[in-house]
Amino acid sequence: xxxxxxxxxxxxxxxxxxxxxxxxxxxxxxxxxxxxxxxxxxxxxxxxxxxxxxxxxxxxxxxxxxxxxxxxxxxxxxxxxxxxxxxxxxxxxxxxxxxxxxxxxxxxxxxxxxxxxxxxxxxxxxxxxxxxxxxxxxxxxxxxxxxxxxxxxxxxxxxxxxxxxxxxxxxxxxxxxxxxxxxxxxxxxxxxxxxxxxxxxxxxxxxxxxxxxxxxxxxxxxxxxxxxxxxxxxxxxxxxxxxxxxxxxxxxxxxxxxxxxxxxxxxxxxxxxxxxxxxxxxxx
Amino acid sequence: xxxxxxxxxxxxxxxxxxxxxxxxxxxxxxxxxxxxxxxxxxxxxxxxxxxxxxxxxxxxxxxxxxxxxxxxxxxxxxxxxxxxxxxxxxxxxxxxxxxxxxxxxxxxxxxxxxxxxxxxxxxxxxxxxxxxxxxxxxxxxxxxxxxxxxxxxxxxxxxxxxxxxxxxxxxxxxxxxxxxxxxxxxxxxxxxxxxxxxxxxxxxxxxxxxxxxxxxxxxxxxxxxxxxxxxxxxxxxxxxxxxxxxxxxxxxxxxxxxxxxxxxxxxxxxxxxxxxxxxxxxxx
Numbered sequence: 001x002x003x004x005x006x007x008x009x010x011x012x013x014x015x016x017x018x019x020x021x022x023x024x025x026x027x028x029x030x031x032x033x034x035x036x037x038x039x040x041x042x043x044x045x046x047x048x049x050x051x052x053x054x055x056x057x058x059x060x061x062x063x064x065x066x067x068x069x070x071x072x073x074x075x076x077x078x079x080x081x082x083x084x085x086x087x088x089x090x091x092x093x094x095x096x097x098x099x100x101x102x103x104x105x106x107x108x109x110x111x112x113x114x115x116x117x118x119x120x121x122x123x124x125x126x127x128x129x130x131x132x133x134x135x136x137x138x139x140x141x142x143x144x145x146x147x148x149x150x151x152x153x154x155x156x157x158x159x160x161x162x163x164x165x166x167x168x169x170x171x172x173x174x175x176x177x178x179x180x181x182x183x184x185x186x187x188x189x190x191x192x193x194x195x196x197x198x199x200x201x202x203x204x205x206x207x208x209x210x211x212x213x214x215x216x217x218x219x220x221x222x223x224x225x226x227x228x229x230x231x232x233x234x235x236x237x238x239x240x241x242x243x244x245x246x247x248x249x250x251x252x253x254x255x256x257x258x259x260x261x262x263x264x265x266x267x268x269x270x271x272x273x274x275x276x277x278x279x280x281x282x283x284x
Numbered sequence: 285x286x287x288x289x290x291x292x293x294x295x296x297x298x299x300x301x302x303x304x305x306x307x308x309x310x311x312x313x314x315x316x317x318x319x320x321x322x323x324x325x326x327x328x329x330x331x332x333x334x335x336x337x338x339x340x341x342x343x344x345x346x347x348x349x350x351x352x353x354x355x356x357x358x359x360x361x362x363x364x365x366x367x368x369x370x371x372x373x374x375x376x377x378x379x380x381x382x383x384x385x386x387x388x389x390x391x392x393x394x395x396x397x398x399x400x401x402x403x404x405x406x407x408x409x410x411x412x413x414x415x416x417x418x419x420x421x422x423x424x425x426x427x428x429x430x431x432x433x434x435x436x437x438x439x440x441x442x443x444x445x446x447x448x449x450x451x452x453x454x455x456x457x458x459x460x461x462x463x464x465x466x467x468x469x470x471x472x473x474x475x476x477x478x479x480x481x482x483x484x485x486x487x488x489x490x491x492x493x494x495x496x497x498x499x500x501x502x503x504x505x506x507x508x509x510x511x512x513x514x515x516x517x518x519x520x521x522x523x524x525x526x527x528x529x530x531x532x533x534x535x536x537x538x539x540x541x542x543x544x545x546x547x548x549x550x551x552x553x554x555x556x557x558x559x560x561x562x563x564x565x566x567x568x
Binding site: 054057058077080081084085088089090092094096127178179182183185186189190192193195196197198200203206207260261262263265267270271273274275277278279280 | 338341342361364365368369372373374376378380411462463466467469470473474476477479480481482484487490491544545546547549551554555557558559561562563564
């Protein structure tokens with residue numbers, strides 16, 4: 001556990017209003033230091049990912065599921081580019097959960113989630129997740145209150161089942177302040193190359209800010225567990241949020257501690273067989 | 285079209301034995317120059333990918349499908365890491381086609397391919413593809429000769445249909461020499477952290493080298509078309525193959541020439557509405 005991951009792990013009831021979204025828990029440096037630390041960690045993340053994938057070819061069951069939640073503009077896309085993008089894209093599957101399709105709505109809310117769980121050896125990344133079904137649904141009353149109560153319990157059971165299969169779960173809430181969101185939305189409006197990211201509905205959602213914060217607090221309290229912990233990551237400073245999620249991802253991989261598989265063939269015999277096919281002497 | 289992409293596009297029957305796998309067609313520089321050119325192109329690739337994705341949110345149908353074929357050790361994985369890894373992983377979907385599952389074998393050979401075609405706005409990347417069904421199947425006689433004949437035609441029709449839907453297809457054969465493959469397999473045997481990549485069956489396949497080259501030549505001749513061109517990329521020098529596929533990918537994106545979508549909302553009105561939600565004055 002690093003100073004950052006230790007500081008971010010939720011261990012009890014959380015009050016988001018008490019967490020400064022511009023703070024950098026567990027990290028003393030400035031922006032340049034944070035960016036350097038992220039860059040310096042890339043090789044470690046890449047090697048652990050490759051080991052994870054390699055281990056799965058020999059029967060290793062380990063996988064990682066990184067779930068990223070946050071309000072609009074909280075920086076989910078930047079996490080994908082700058083943190084998830086550090087490792088071999090062959091070992092990653094990113095799923096963005098949008099408003100559910102008609103087919104998805106016809107099923108239980110966990111149906112579409114189950115279908116995107118990472119295979120052994122893979123890092124699955126969720127951009128939004130089943131938590132939308134207790135966040136937006138609570139804020140807008142899309143689902144009756146007692147049914148939402150039941151969903152918290154079903155999520156806990158579901159995540160425990162996933163963890164038991166060998167998947168290390170990392171749940172992240174990118175905690176941006178309302179002021180910072182306002183500024184970021186304004187930037188989207190002021191730059192034509194960002195217009196495509198803006199949706200008038202984003203402002204309507206913004207008006208429910210306090211309701212969303214309460215919904216997050218309840219969801220985090222009801223679903224944080226030892227095998228599926230929550231982390232509230234201050235996200236007003238993008239560089240800090242990226243470094244923090246990077247460290248959480250590396251920590252998850254280290255918990256699995258994947259090893260290079262031992263050869264299940266006779267290396268010397270295969271070497272002789274290969275040379276017999278004619279490998280030029282100067283190369284062999 | 286760049287000097288490299290122009291030089292690699294197959295325009296008639298191809299004889300692989302006549303193409304030096306260590307050559308660098310269309311590029312005069314050395315390794316360091318090639319690596320610098322690849323790094324310098326990253327920003328362009330990333331911007332084009334983002335534009336492609338953005339355009340799809342406004343109804344753009346464009347997508348790219350990069351199909352990478354090649355013998356074992358030809359460098360497919362490195363292409364994924366160093367070329368595909370240059371762009372936002374949210375905009376990419378890599379599919380590795382292994383030996384087909386029982387379910388896949390119960391369907392037509394194109395069934396599992398169709399399911400992985402890129403959605404609008406996405407870059408789909410195939411690590412192997414439906415070409416295995418005319419390569420390995422021809423070499424090992426897994427499918428009767430007349431049926432393989434029919435498959436070439438079906439592939440041409442299938443790919444034309446994909447192209448008509450707005451997908452730019454790029455087909456790449458990584459052309460490694462037998463001598464270089466021998467050396468790379470040897471390295472996998474001599475390094476314990478590479479053992480997991482080695483399979484004794486790789487040596488058995490290596491013994492069919494000439495048959496595979498013939499199968500590639502026939503497949504390329506029968507399926508190269510204006511809308512789904514083949515490129516034979518000399519791959520003994522990994523840095524060159526990566527630069528070449530990077531340029532092919534950029535060229536495909538430029539053919540689509542995706543544009544930032546124009547706002548379908550009233551920017552000034554949304555700006556006023558946003559400010560009314562309380563964006564701190566010093567930020568606005």
